[in-house]
Amino acid sequence: xxxxxxxxxxxxxxxxxxxxxxxxxxxxxxxxxxxxxxxxxxxxxxxxxxxxxxxxxxxxxxxxxxxxxxxxxxxxxxxxxxxxxxxxxxxxxxxxxxxxxxxxxxxxxxxxxxxxxxxxxxxxxxxxxxxxxxxxxxxxxxxxxxxxxxxxxxxxxxxxxxxxxxxxxxxxxxxxxxxxxxxxxxxxxxxxxxxxxxxxxxxxxxxxxxxxxxxxxxxxxxxxxxxxxxxxxxxxxxxxxxxxxxxxxxxxxxxxxxxxxxxxxxxxxxxxxxxxxxxxxxxxxxxxxxxxxxxxxxxxxxxxxxxxxxxxxxxxxxxxxxxxxxxxxxxxxxxxxxxxxxxxxxxxxxxxxxxxxxxxxxxxxxxxxxxxxxxxxxxxxxxxxxxxxxxxxxxxxxxxxxxxxxxxxxxxxxxxxxxxxxxxxxxxxxxxxxxxxxxxxxxxxxxxxxxxxxxxxxxxxxxxxxxxxxxx
Amino acid sequence: xxxxxxxxxxxxxxxxxxxxxxxxxxxxxxxxxxxxxxxxxxxxxxxxxxxxxxxxxxxxxxxxxxxxxxxxxxxxxxxxxxxxxxxxxxxxxxxxxxxxxxxxxxxxxxxxxxxxxxxxxxxxxxxxxxxxxxxxxxxxxxxxxxxxxxxxxxxxxxxxxxxxxxxxxxxxxxxxxxxxxxxxxxxxxxxxxxxxxxxxxxxxxxxxxxxxxxxxxxxxxxxxxxxxxxxxxxxxxxxxxxxxxxxxxxxxxxxxxxxxxxxxxxxxxxxxxxxxxxxxxxxxxxxxxxxxxxxxxxxxxxxxxxxxxxxxxxxxxxxxxxxxxxxxxxxxxxxxxxxxxxxxxxxxxxxxxxxxxxxxxxxxxxxxxxxxxxxxxxxxxxxxxxxxxxxxxxxxxxxxxxxxxxxxxxxxxxxxxxxxxxxxxxxxxxxxxxxxxxxxxxxxxxxxxxxxxxxxxxxxxxxxxxxxxxxx
Numbered sequence: 001x002x003x004x005x006x007x008x009x010x011x012x013x014x015x016x017x018x019x020x021x022x023x024x025x026x027x028x029x030x031x032x033x034x035x036x037x038x039x040x041x042x043x044x045x046x047x048x049x050x051x052x053x054x055x056x057x058x059x060x061x062x063x064x065x066x067x068x069x070x071x072x073x074x075x076x077x078x079x080x081x082x083x084x085x086x087x088x089x090x091x092x093x094x095x096x097x098x099x100x101x102x103x104x105x106x107x108x109x110x111x112x113x114x115x116x117x118x119x120x121x122x123x124x125x126x127x128x129x130x131x132x133x134x135x136x137x138x139x140x141x142x143x144x145x146x147x148x149x150x151x152x153x154x155x156x157x158x159x160x161x162x163x164x165x166x167x168x169x170x171x172x173x174x175x176x177x178x179x180x181x182x183x184x185x186x187x188x189x190x191x192x193x194x195x196x197x198x199x200x201x202x203x204x205x206x207x208x209x210x211x212x213x214x215x216x217x218x219x220x221x222x223x224x225x226x227x228x229x230x231x232x233x234x235x236x237x238x239x240x241x242x243x244x245x246x247x248x249x250x251x252x253x254x255x256x257x258x259x260x261x262x263x264x265x266x267x268x269x270x271x272x273x274x275x276x277x278x279x280x281x282x283x284x285x286x287x288x289x290x291x292x293x294x295x296x297x298x299x300x301x302x303x304x305x306x307x308x309x310x311x312x313x314x315x316x317x318x319x320x321x322x323x324x325x326x327x328x329x330x331x332x333x334x335x336x337x338x339x340x341x342x343x344x345x346x347x348x349x350x351x352x353x354x355x356x357x358x359x360x361x362x363x364x365x366x367x368x369x370x371x372x373x374x375x376x377x378x379x380x381x382x383x384x385x386x387x388x389x390x391x392x393x394x395x396x397x398x399x400x401x402x403x404x405x406x407x408x409x410x411x412x413x414x415x416x417x418x419x420x421x422x423x424x425x426x427x428x429x430x431x432x433x434x435x436x437x438x439x440x441x442x443x444x445x446x447x448x449x450x451x452x453x454x455x456x457x458x459x460x461x462x463x464x465x466x467x468x469x470x471x472x
Numbered sequence: 473x474x475x476x477x478x479x480x481x482x483x484x485x486x487x488x489x490x491x492x493x494x495x496x497x498x499x500x501x502x503x504x505x506x507x508x509x510x511x512x513x514x515x516x517x518x519x520x521x522x523x524x525x526x527x528x529x530x531x532x533x534x535x536x537x538x539x540x541x542x543x544x545x546x547x548x549x550x551x552x553x554x555x556x557x558x559x560x561x562x563x564x565x566x567x568x569x570x571x572x573x574x575x576x577x578x579x580x581x582x583x584x585x586x587x588x589x590x591x592x593x594x595x596x597x598x599x600x601x602x603x604x605x606x607x608x609x610x611x612x613x614x615x616x617x618x619x620x621x622x623x624x625x626x627x628x629x630x631x632x633x634x635x636x637x638x639x640x641x642x643x644x645x646x647x648x649x650x651x652x653x654x655x656x657x658x659x660x661x662x663x664x665x666x667x668x669x670x671x672x673x674x675x676x677x678x679x680x681x682x683x684x685x686x687x688x689x690x691x692x693x694x695x696x697x698x699x700x701x702x703x704x705x706x707x708x709x710x711x712x713x714x715x716x717x718x719x720x721x722x723x724x725x726x727x728x729x730x731x732x733x734x735x736x737x738x739x740x741x742x743x744x745x746x747x748x749x750x751x752x753x754x755x756x757x758x759x760x761x762x763x764x765x766x767x768x769x770x771x772x773x774x775x776x777x778x779x780x781x782x783x784x785x786x787x788x789x790x791x792x793x794x795x796x797x798x799x800x801x802x803x804x805x806x807x808x809x810x811x812x813x814x815x816x817x818x819x820x821x822x823x824x825x826x827x828x829x830x831x832x833x834x835x836x837x838x839x840x841x842x843x844x845x846x847x848x849x850x851x852x853x854x855x856x857x858x859x860x861x862x863x864x865x866x867x868x869x870x871x872x873x874x875x876x877x878x879x880x881x882x883x884x885x886x887x888x889x890x891x892x893x894x895x896x897x898x899x900x901x902x903x904x905x906x907x908x909x910x911x912x913x914x915x916x917x918x919x920x921x922x923x924x925x926x927x928x929x930x931x932x933x934x935x936x937x938x939x940x941x942x943x944x
Binding site: 142143183184255271285286289293297299303306307310313314319325327328330334345416417418419441443445 | 769786889915
């Protein structure tokens with residue numbers, strides 16, 4: 001390496017090399033280079049023999065695990081499940097917890113009108129667009145404690161790693177906790193990042209959006225201490241270029257990394273999601289008294305449509321196409337009453353937007369023909385969102401690759417089939433994502449799990465990537 | 473008619489003839505017989521010109537309609553829908569309302585350990601087994617105000633009719649309001665009458681039964697003021713022969729009487745109901761990340777089974793076989809989560825018990841094969857109840873027929889496809905049922921409706937039937 005580099009750039013090399021130093025034992029090639037100082041030389045931290053190889057000196061794995069476990073206790077359902085819904089009491093407590101940890105990491109904290117939380121580490125060139133990382137901490141009913149959380153607590157820990165390494169950022173670094181990545185309460189996914197990306201459609205929708213208790217989004221936000229002034233939601237919008245880069249750390253939510261024994265997934269594209277709400281209205285009536293030929297059963301129409309969704313997805317012939325009916329409600333929901341109404345919420349995604357939209361068309365055709373056949377009314381077929389896929393930024397992909405290499409971690413390029421706040425941050429900033437392995441690919445269920453060693457690896461790759469990007 | 477009859481029997485003829493007297497205008501054959509006294513001569517009530525023919529002098533139709541409308545206001549959902557669930561605040565208020573009306577009708581009121589309410593008019597031979605009539609007032613979510621209610625308020629009004637006619641019962645007459653005919657809260661239909669009929673199985677089940685809020689039946693009953701002493705539920709059991717006869721007045725819940733313009737349906741048999749609870753357990757996971765071939769979707773298994781129920785019912789080839797999936801729940805019920813669990817509640821009925829049981833076998837076979845095919849687990853296939861059909865007592869059928877004839881009302885013999893507390897009262901007493909027309913056969917929905925004229929006709933037929941049976 002050249003010594004003509006500016007001191008700031010030297011620092012990052014120190015970070016790189018010192019983080020790499022623990023791989024000496026596993027024979028990392030440059031380890032005998034006299035120019036390399038070990039982490040303890042660099043940071044003055046004592047080497048802790050109890051730490052395993054993958055539990056890097058620089059990542060305080062124990063503390064990070066402790067934080068993940070503590071955050072999981074802010075839940076509306078019993079452990080091991082986690083349920084943390086937007087603007088509920090548990091969500092508000094969890095937000096306070098995150099702000100405290102940001103504070104402890106020396107970040108200056110601010111929040112916007114919908115509760116996106118920002119923790120800033122001022123760079124020595126504070127006028128440059130900052131580099132950001134973050135994710136979400138809301139959890140769908142009966143899910144797990146790693147989805148999103150790893151990308152918030154892990155990113156804060158990445159800041160700690162860099163601080164301990166003595167690194168000083170040129171561009172400011174910001175950690176973002178996004179509001180409501182999950183659609184649980186208001187049926188809107190990535191609410192915070194979508195609004196930051198300047199969605200006028202969402203801004204309009206939020207004026208009238210209510211939850212299933214008929215509580216308006218605005219009232220819910222206010223009850224949590226946000227959206228205090230009238231019509232200030234537009235203030236959440238970000239200008240394109242507000243950030244020089246955005247990198248999100250996340251569990252894979254799929255089985256590939258674990259199956260292949262690879263440490264890090266580098267995301268090149270995020271699949272394009274769409275969600276649809278469907279309502280059928282039928283005749284209802286008494287389950288004993290109304291004979292079969294006289295029925296217009298809205299529940300059976302819903303059952304048929306659910307199976308049609310699966311069929312059309314398979315018919316697409318592509319492994320990358322998925323479709324799910326996660327919600328199917330019957331009314332009046334009584335064993336001795338023929339369903340007079342049914343409601344479905346359908347999620348479909350693909351890395352190929354056109355192919356996904358074709359599947360949506362087919363689903364609509366089925367809904368129409370099923371309604372006709374059963375003499376029920378297709379009261380609603382509403383495509384709630386139909387987002388385009390997002391591509392990762394090439395220079396960020398390169399930064400993540402080189403970070404993995406420097407850390408001697410195996411990596412693979414992959415597609416994110418789940419979507420994330422990164423999908424929307426890509427509209428205002430160059431974007432990249434780092435995946436880590438998770439147990440059997442389980443996610444959105446209590447069994448969701450990632451080894452702290454894998455999380456720590458992700459944190460290191462993130463730390464290095466942020467360091468590199470902040471110096472650009 | 474012979475004057476050698478005992479005075480008590482003479483009275484009943486007075487009742488018959490006086491009730492018939494209003495048909496004079498429509499040319500009832502015996503009207504010119506000098507032996508016949510008109511109702512006003514008999515009861516001293518002034519003839520109300522505003523009353524139509526079918527609004528009998530003796531039935532206070534206005535007051536009865538007022539009571540039906542008042543009772544409907546004790547509901548947990550907005551009018552016109554009615555939701556009145558066992559032992560809820562609204563149910564307890566409604567029970568008080570019924571006890572008051574029984575009191576106003578001069579009945580002596582008592583309740584048993586589960587809240588079956590009895591209003592007794594002592595006969596002049598009080599040691600004879602009484603004759604009873606009654607129904608229920610609980611209402612499934614978002615249903616109507618006539619199902620059951622007509623058989624409770626109508627039966628009390630029948631007592632008023634008999635009192636006003638000067639009639640004195642030989643056997644005591646009892647009006648019964650049965651507890652929880654609907655299975656809404658605890659999944660057990662005809663809970664009160666089933667227990668009165670001495671079901672040991674139910675007695676055992678009630679020790680451990682909980683609602684979906686995990687509130688035990690016992691705690692719920694206590695909160696409503698019942699089941700005060702430990703293990704006193706057995707006290708609800710009735711000995712066979714406790715009643716000389718039981719007659720229930722009810723809306724048809726089917727379209728036949730209205731379509732054919734017939735005033736009264738005389739029930740000869742009640743179809744045999746069965747209900748089944750099914751649980752599937754699958755893999756769950758993230759709706760984006762888990763590819764279709766890796767899924768074990770418990771929701772789609774439920775959808776398939778719902779359609780299989782319909783298929784097997786049609787395959788039975790009988791118009792009298794019905795099957796319904798009124799409840800289909802998904803877990804965790806999130807749009808972006810593959811259902812890891814599903815729960816169905818299936819209702820199937822037939823007038824032919826064997827044919828119905830064959831359908832249940834087929835449904836079970838489908839559940840097993842669907843689970844196998846989809847790699848989900850059939851965690852539960854539980855036949856909650858599988859009751860035999862009940863036949864009406866011949867002498868009661870004859871009494872109802874003659875009452876209809878005496879009142880110059882058209883009638884037809886028919887089967888009850890809905891089941892009723894009568895199905896279980898048939899185990900301890902000779903049983904009969906009187907149906908009245910209802911709008912389009914609508915039931916278990918807000919549009920449920922019966923003309924007060926039709927209700928009044930039913931009350932008169934019931935009054936006359938009870939009078940005849942009480943003299944036997």
